[in-house]
Amino acid sequence: MDRKIATIQDVARSAGVSTATVSRTLSKPSVVAKATREAVLTAVAETGYRVNATASNLRRQRxxxxxxxxxxxxxxxxxxxxxxxxxxxxxxxxxxxxxxxxxxxxxxxxxxxxxxxxxxxxxxxxxxxxxxxxxxxxxxxxxxxxxxxxxxxxxxxxxENQRGAALAVGHLAKLGHRHIGHVTGPRGNVLTETRLEGFRSALSQLGLPMRDDWIIEGDFSMDSGASAGRAWLAMQDKPTALFLSSDEMATGFMGQVQRRGVQVPQDVSVVGFDNIEISQHLSPGLTTIRQPxxxxxxxxxxxxxxxxxxxxxxxxxxxxxxxxxxxxxxxxxxxxx
Amino acid sequence: MDRKIATIQDVARSAGVSTATVSRTLSKPSVVAKATREAVLTAVAETGYRVNATASNLRRQRxxxxxxxxxxxxxxxxxxxxxxxxxxxxxxxxxxxxxxxxxxxxxxxxxxxxxxxxxxxxxxxxxxxxxxxxxxxxxxxxxxxxxxxxxxxxxxxxxENQRGAALAVGHLAKLGHRHIGHVTGPRGNVLTETRLEGFRSALSQLGLPMRDDWIIEGDFSMDSGASAGRAWLAMQDKPTALFLSSDEMATGFMGQVQRRGVQVPQDVSVVGFDNIEISQHLSPGLTTIRQPxxxxxxxxxxxxxxxxxxxxxxxxxxxxxxxxxxxxxxxxxxxxx
DNA sequence: GGCTCACATGCAAACGATTACATACGCGAC
DNA sequence: GTCGCGTATGTAATCGTTTGCATGTGAGCC
The missing domain is CATH 3.40.50.2300 (Response regulator)
Known part of the structure; x- marks a missing residue:
C-alpha cells in the first residue's frame, strides 16, 4: 500500500493496541489474548509490516x-x-x-x-x-x-591432521615404498606444520629415510602441485611415492607428470589430503585422506x-x-x- | 580497562564535551576546533571506544x-x-x-x-x-x-553465454567434427537454456545435424559429467565431440571415459565452459570458454x-x-x- | 463487599548513535 | 557601544524496537 515501510507504530494504530502488544504478539504470542492476537496479526498482514532488525538488535543488544x-x-x-x-x-x-x-x-x-x-x-x-x-x-x-x-x-x-599424514605414510610403506617424499603447504601455516610433523614421525617410526631434498614446499594450490611435479621430474634420485599436503596439489602434480608421460601409479604413487570432489574423478582416482x-x-x-x-x-x-x-x-x- | 564496552557517552564525559562533539569529531573532524578534537581523540583512545554499528545504522537508516x-x-x-x-x-x-x-x-x-x-x-x-x-x-x-x-x-x-557456446561449436566444426553432442546443466536453469540455445543455433548455422539423443542432461556437477561419460560410452552411434556446459562436468566426463581406456582427444574431443582452475591441470588440458x-x-x-x-x-x-x-x-x- | 490473584495490556524508559537547531562567544565594522 | 556574522559547541529529538513496571479488569473466596 504505502510507499514507506510500515513500523510497529502503524501496526499498533491499525490494530487499536499499543506497540508493546504488537511486539509481544510477534515474540511471545502466548501471553496475549487470542482476540487481540488475531487483530494484531491481521494488522500486520494489512500493513505488510516487517520488524526492523536494526532497531530490534539495538534494543536486544545483539x-x-x-x-x-x-x-x-x-x-x-x-x-x-x-x-x-x-x-x-x-x-x-x-x-x-x-x-x-x-x-x-x-x-x-x-x-x-x-x-x-x-x-x-x-x-x-x-x-x-x-x-x-x-x-x-x-x-x-x-x-x-x-x-x-x-x-x-x-x-x-x-x-586429526597428524594422524592423517601417518595414515598416508603407513599406506605407502605397506605397499613396499621406502623412498617417500612430501609436498608441504606454505611454511608457517599450521596445517602445513602439523602434517609435516605427522609425516616425519611416521617415517621415523617405520624406520624409513627422511631426506630433506624430498620435501618440496608448496602452497596448497594446483599450480604449486604442478611445480612440485616439475621438481620431481628433475630429480636425479626420485622418491617412488609422494604424499602431498592437499588434493589440489596432488591434482596439479599428477596432471603435470602425466603430461610428461609418467604413469601413475606404475612410475610414482601419489597420495593427497582432503578428498575434494575432484579426487574421485581423476584418472586414476586419487588416494587421499578424507576430512569432512x-x-x-x-x-x-x-x-x-x-x-x-x-x-x-x-x-x-x-x-x-x-x-x-x-x-x-x-x-x-x-x-x- | 573496563569490563563493559565504552559508549559515546563515556567518551564525552571523559573528554569534557557533549556527545554531539564526539560524534562530529569522528565523522567530520574539520568542523571541530583542533584542541577539542585532540581531547576527544585522546578520550577515545583511553576508553577504547568503538562506535556501535547497530545504533549508528538505526539512526542513519542504513x-x-x-x-x-x-x-x-x-x-x-x-x-x-x-x-x-x-x-x-x-x-x-x-x-x-x-x-x-x-x-x-x-x-x-x-x-x-x-x-x-x-x-x-x-x-x-x-x-x-x-x-x-x-x-x-x-x-x-x-x-x-x-x-x-x-x-x-x-x-x-x-x-556472453550464447556466444560462448557458439565459439565451442565453431572450434569443433573447424577441426572437422560433424557429430557434436552436448551435455546441459539442469533444465530450467537459465544458463543451461542460454548455452543450449547457443549450441543449437550454431549447429544449424553451420549446417550440422542436431540429434536429440546426443543431448544429455546434467546438473553442472562432476558426478553428472561422469554419468554423461557412461551414457556416451553406451551409445551405439557416438558423437565424435562433446561440448559440456561446465568444466566440472567436462572433468567428470573425461575422468570417466579415460578410466575406461578412451583417449582424449584421439577418440573423443571435449570442450567445457568456465575455465575453472583445474582445467589447465588436467591431462590433457581442457579446451574451454573462459568466463571471468x-x-x-x-x-x-x-x-x-x-x-x-x-x-x-x-x-x-x-x-x-x-x-x-x-x-x-x-x-x-x-x-x- | 472487600480482598487477593491472575491475566492482559498500556506507559514509558531504555538501547547508542546522529544531526537540526539553538546558543554562546569573539571579533570587526559602523 | 551596538550590531552582525562566523565559528564552535551544546541540547534534545529521533531512528524502531523491546520490556520492566504500573494499571485495569474480572473472577473467586471469605
Missing amino acids: TGSVIILLPNIANPFFSQILAGLSSVLTPAQYGMLIADTQFGPDPEERLQHYLTSGQADGLILLDGTLSPEALRTPARPPVVLACEWMGSALPSVRV RTQIGVRAAELLLDMIAEGRIDGPSEVIEVEFITRGSSGPPPAAK | TGSVIILLPNIANPFFSQILAGLSSVLTPAQYGMLIADTQFGPDPEERLQHYLTSGQADGLILLDGTLSPEALRTPARPPVVLACEWMGSALPSVRV RTQIGVRAAELLLDMIAEGRIDGPSEVIEVEFITRGSSGPPPAAK
Missing part, C-alpha cells in the same frame, strides 16, 4: 549475525566449510558476515576490529595464520577456531551457537576424525630401482 | 551490508564470484551477508524476506532459478542480478554501490566477454568413422 574470517573465499576448501556453517546458522536465524582477510589491509587489524566493533554476536576464525594474541581483548564476543592453531586453549574444531569439511563447519557453528546462547566465551573443543580412502593413484613401487 | 543470495556456496563457480564481490565491498566498508538458498525453506520466500526486512542496503542475486516476480515489492533496496535471467530489465551483469568470474563479482558490486550511493533502484546492465581457450582436449575427429 546483532543476529556472526563473522567468518577466512583467508581466501575462492578456495574450495573454505567454501565447503562455509556450506557447513551456513546449514546451521541459517536455520538458527543467524546471518553470516564473511570477511576475506586477503582484501583490505592488515588482517590482524581486521580481526581486532571485528572483535571490538560489536558487529556480530560471535566470530569463527578459519585463518590459521593470525595470531591468537588479538583474542586477549576484554569484553569480546565468543570465538571458535575452525583450523589448527598452535597451542591455543580456545574453543576449536580440529582435524562440511562437518567441520557444522560443528564449529554449533559450538559457537551454544556459547552465544549460554553467554560464555569459553567452551569445549572438538576433534574430527579423518578417514583413509584408497583409489588408483597409489600402488607398489616400480620393480626396477 | 545497514552497511549487502546480501548475496546464491544457490550453493560450496560451488567454486560462486565462490569465485564472491571473491570478486568481496574485493570491492570490503574496501568500501560494506559487509557481505551470505544467504544460501539451499538451506532453510522456500527460496522465493527468502528472497522476499530479504527484500523487505531492511537488513541490507542492497542485494546481489546469483540464483538464476528464482522468479523476478518477487522484485516487484515496493520500497525495496537496489538489486543487481549477477546471472542470466530471462527477459528481465533489472540491472545485471551477464556473460572474479570480474563478474567486481562489476556487480560496483554497479550496486553506485545505485546505493545515488539512492536509485535502477541502473545499467553490463555484458562481460568470454574468451576461447584451446588446450589438449580437442582435436580432429578419429579418421575411422
Whole structure:
C-alpha cells in the first residue's frame, strides 16, 4: 500500500493496541489474548509490516549475525566449510558476515576490529595464520577456531591432521615404498606444520629415510602441485611415492607428470589430503585422506551457537576424525630401482 | 580497562564535551576546533571506544551490508564470484551477508524476506532459478542480478553465454567434427537454456545435424559429467565431440571415459565452459570458454554501490566477454568413422 | 463487599548513535 | 557601544524496537 515501510507504530494504530502488544504478539504470542492476537496479526498482514532488525538488535543488544574470517573465499576448501556453517546458522536465524582477510589491509587489524566493533554476536576464525594474541581483548564476543592453531586453549574444531599424514605414510610403506617424499603447504601455516610433523614421525617410526631434498614446499594450490611435479621430474634420485599436503596439489602434480608421460601409479604413487570432489574423478582416482569439511563447519557453528546462547566465551573443543580412502593413484613401487 | 564496552557517552564525559562533539569529531573532524578534537581523540583512545554499528545504522537508516543470495556456496563457480564481490565491498566498508538458498525453506520466500526486512542496503542475486516476480515489492533496496535471467530489465551483469557456446561449436566444426553432442546443466536453469540455445543455433548455422539423443542432461556437477561419460560410452552411434556446459562436468566426463581406456582427444574431443582452475591441470588440458568470474563479482558490486550511493533502484546492465581457450582436449575427429 | 490473584495490556524508559537547531562567544565594522 | 556574522559547541529529538513496571479488569473466596 504505502510507499514507506510500515513500523510497529502503524501496526499498533491499525490494530487499536499499543506497540508493546504488537511486539509481544510477534515474540511471545502466548501471553496475549487470542482476540487481540488475531487483530494484531491481521494488522500486520494489512500493513505488510516487517520488524526492523536494526532497531530490534539495538534494543536486544545483539546483532543476529556472526563473522567468518577466512583467508581466501575462492578456495574450495573454505567454501565447503562455509556450506557447513551456513546449514546451521541459517536455520538458527543467524546471518553470516564473511570477511576475506586477503582484501583490505592488515588482517590482524581486521580481526581486532571485528572483535571490538560489536558487529556480530560471535566470530569463527578459519585463518590459521593470525595470531591468537588479538583474542586477549576484554569484553569480546565468543570465538571458535575452525583450523589448527598452535597451542591455543580456545574453543576449536580440529582435524586429526597428524594422524592423517601417518595414515598416508603407513599406506605407502605397506605397499613396499621406502623412498617417500612430501609436498608441504606454505611454511608457517599450521596445517602445513602439523602434517609435516605427522609425516616425519611416521617415517621415523617405520624406520624409513627422511631426506630433506624430498620435501618440496608448496602452497596448497594446483599450480604449486604442478611445480612440485616439475621438481620431481628433475630429480636425479626420485622418491617412488609422494604424499602431498592437499588434493589440489596432488591434482596439479599428477596432471603435470602425466603430461610428461609418467604413469601413475606404475612410475610414482601419489597420495593427497582432503578428498575434494575432484579426487574421485581423476584418472586414476586419487588416494587421499578424507576430512569432512562440511562437518567441520557444522560443528564449529554449533559450538559457537551454544556459547552465544549460554553467554560464555569459553567452551569445549572438538576433534574430527579423518578417514583413509584408497583409489588408483597409489600402488607398489616400480620393480626396477 | 573496563569490563563493559565504552559508549559515546563515556567518551564525552571523559573528554569534557557533549556527545554531539564526539560524534562530529569522528565523522567530520574539520568542523571541530583542533584542541577539542585532540581531547576527544585522546578520550577515545583511553576508553577504547568503538562506535556501535547497530545504533549508528538505526539512526542513519542504513545497514552497511549487502546480501548475496546464491544457490550453493560450496560451488567454486560462486565462490569465485564472491571473491570478486568481496574485493570491492570490503574496501568500501560494506559487509557481505551470505544467504544460501539451499538451506532453510522456500527460496522465493527468502528472497522476499530479504527484500523487505531492511537488513541490507542492497542485494546481489546469483540464483538464476528464482522468479523476478518477487522484485516487484515496493520500497525495496537496489538489486543487481549477477546471472542470466530471462527477459528481465533489472540491472545485471551477464556473460556472453550464447556466444560462448557458439565459439565451442565453431572450434569443433573447424577441426572437422560433424557429430557434436552436448551435455546441459539442469533444465530450467537459465544458463543451461542460454548455452543450449547457443549450441543449437550454431549447429544449424553451420549446417550440422542436431540429434536429440546426443543431448544429455546434467546438473553442472562432476558426478553428472561422469554419468554423461557412461551414457556416451553406451551409445551405439557416438558423437565424435562433446561440448559440456561446465568444466566440472567436462572433468567428470573425461575422468570417466579415460578410466575406461578412451583417449582424449584421439577418440573423443571435449570442450567445457568456465575455465575453472583445474582445467589447465588436467591431462590433457581442457579446451574451454573462459568466463571471468572474479570480474563478474567486481562489476556487480560496483554497479550496486553506485545505485546505493545515488539512492536509485535502477541502473545499467553490463555484458562481460568470454574468451576461447584451446588446450589438449580437442582435436580432429578419429579418421575411422 | 472487600480482598487477593491472575491475566492482559498500556506507559514509558531504555538501547547508542546522529544531526537540526539553538546558543554562546569573539571579533570587526559602523 | 551596538550590531552582525562566523565559528564552535551544546541540547534534545529521533531512528524502531523491546520490556520492566504500573494499571485495569474480572473472577473467586471469605
